[in-house]
Amino acid sequence: MASEFKSIPVIDISAFLVKCNDPNMIKDEGVCEVVKQLDKACREAGFFYVKGHGIPDSLVKEVRDVTNNFFRLPDEEKAKIKMTAKTGFRGYQRVAENVIKGKPEINEAINFFREIKAGMYGTMGESLEGSNIWPENPSNFYSVMEEYISLVTDLSRNIMKGIALALGGAPDEFGGERAGDPFWVMRLIGYPGVSDCSSLEMPENDIGCVAHTDYGLLTLVNQDDEISALQVRNCSGEWIWAVPIPGTFVCNIGDMLKIWSNGLYESTLHRVVNNSPKYRISVAFFYEPNFDAVVEPLEVCKQKTGGMGKFEKAVYGAHFGRKVTNIVT
Numbered sequence: 001m002a003s004e005f006k007s008i009p010v011i012d013i014s015a016f017l018v019k020c021n022d023p024n025m026i027k028d029e030g031v032c033e034v035v036k037q038l039d040k041a042c043r044e045a046g047f048f049y050v051k052g053h054g055i056p057d058s059l060v061k062e063v064r065d066v067t068n069n070f071f072r073l074p075d076e077e078k079a080k081i082k083m084t085a086k087t088g089f090r091g092y093q094r095v096a097e098n099v100i101k102g103k104p105e106i107n108e109a110i111n112f113f114r115e116i117k118a119g120m121y122g123t124m125g126e127s128l129e130g131s132n133i134w135p136e137n138p139s140n141f142y143s144v145m146e147e148y149i150s151l152v153t154d155l156s157r158n159i160m161k162g163i164a165l166a167l168g169g170a171p172d173e174f175g176g177e178r179a180g181d182p183f184w185v186m187r188l189i190g191y192p193g194v195s196d197c198s199s200l201e202m203p204e205n206d207i208g209c210v211a212h213t214d215y216g217l218l219t220l221v222n223q224d225d226e227i228s229a230l231q232v233r234n235c236s237g238e239w240i241w242a243v244p245i246p247g248t249f250v251c252n253i254g255d256m257l258k259i260w261s262n263g264l265y266e267s268t269l270h271r272v273v274n275n276s277p278k279y280r281i282s283v284a285f286f287y288e289p290n291f292d293a294v295v296e297p298l299e300v301c302k303q304k305t306g307g308m309g310k311f312e313k314a315v316y317g318a319h320f321g322r323k324v325t326n327i328v329t
Helices: 014-019 029-044 057-071 075-081 122-128 141-166 194-199 255-260 299-304 316-325
Strands: 010-012 047-051 091-093 108-113 184-191 209-212 218-223 230-233 239-241 249-253 270-272 280-287
Touching: 010 029, 014 029, 014 141, 029 047, 029 141, 057 108, 057 141, 057 184, 057 218, 057 280, 075 091, 122 316, 141 184, 141 218, 141 249, 141 280, 255 316
Parallel strands: 010 047
Antiparallel strands: 047 249, 091 108, 108 184, 184 280, 209 270, 218 249, 218 280, 230 239, 230 270
């Protein structure tokens, strides 16, 4: 359970990234310090910022700019990549089309997933089979996103090495059959400002994204620099603002890491409330287990928590598929 944290920790991971492929990295003082900070953040908040991540600020901003340019297009243009069951739940959703727990979310979004070829995962993957539908406008959309996805995938993999060490495992604990061939999800989200919402025929709802935990392993959020909207709930029920810090990603752990850690790390509730008059862009990248990974408490984590597994095993793809296909469109 998340503690009574009042702010979200900021971790400079640059020293870890320099050594993350060194087999003797755990002997390095800088690596040990980052691992210690990751462990504390995951135990107490389930959220943390990372700086010193090495991804150019110019690219991080360009991803948001390209996303914003798409959302500014006419509705009929955006509808060319409309999300449906036939697209494997990839594509565009208009504002308030995503309904969670009976509440329409006040955002528009595009979903991209790693490609799933026909028959790749049997019946478990059938509803999600297909390729991404990339917009033709803006013309640089695909090239920018392709570069970004490659870099944040590598960054996520390296952060997971640090988390593995924090749990007391080997650096490659989340490689192989667990996350050596990771599925990924990227959701580009636009949140109308309050002035825009008042001019639209919207349900009365100030929640841009309802309270939820993430499905998988690790999330990296690239949010607009000047608009505070992301909130994280501590164990007292207080909503703590994840204020934008330029040059950082907001990271949080998901449901599958909660199981693998046997509850040492919690997937923390969070939501989005955009009280700003400005339109807000957020790019959420979800680094996930292998689609067919069987997720159950790690032995090293069971030994730290009384010797018994606290959670039943889950198959990531089945878990993700149930969540996605329950979206009302």
